[in-house]
Amino acid sequence: MSDEKQLRKEIIKTAVTMSQRGLSPGRSGNVSARYDTGMLITPTGMAYDQLKPSDIVFVDSDGGVMGGQKKPSSEWHFHLAAYAARPDRNALVHTHSMHATVLACAHEPIPAFHYMVAVAGGSDIPCVPYATFGTAELAAHVANGLKDRDACLMANHGQIALGENLAQALELAFEVETLAGQYFKVLLLGAAHILPDAEMELMIEKFKAYGQRANL
DSSP, X not given: OOOHHHHHHHHHHHHHHHHHTTSSXXXXXXEEEEEXXXXXXXXXXXXXXXXXXXXXXXXXXXXXXXXXXXXXXXXHHHHHHHHHHOTTOOEEEEEOXXXXXXXXXXXXXXXXXXXXXXXXXXXXXXXXOOOOTTSHHHHHHHHHHTSSOXXXXXXXXXXXXXXXXXXXXXXXXXXXXXXXXXXXXXXXXXXXXXXXXXXXXXXXXXXXXXXXXXXX
């Protein structure tokens, strides 16, 4: 992520993929990546497939934006708050994906109904309280929800996914939407059968060495 222009291109590619594959309709959602003393983030109100690298906005860690740039996403507050809470993560994808948003509007977290919930780093995917978009209050809720999780829902809003890089954050956002859809359908059948804490702790450890991260 040391090449700023390349990172700007990766942010655009991530945002376009997020939109075209149905995670965020229209111009909703936003994407950022940690860079230098702050972050690079998508601008507000612009169609993702029309973005140029120069449209991506640099926001410093104190929220400062140098003149001559586009206006950053109105959600820049919670992006910065997430990076401050999670110095081990470098990318964030925020979407209004269908099932995650449905659960968020019902103030329903995603519990351990399936072992894959552990992919977000814990025994559930929490739903943080509602606050007006673009506010410091919402940023505080998000920072709290992500302090020991890589994903959360935001009440009456949508979902957030973190990653070590943009590809990981986007992949997790897709996984959260898949889990949200599955959980929604389970609820149509009745109460979900929740896996015990001990099993989820085992799953969390397994995911730390999942796939190519495992020692062969």
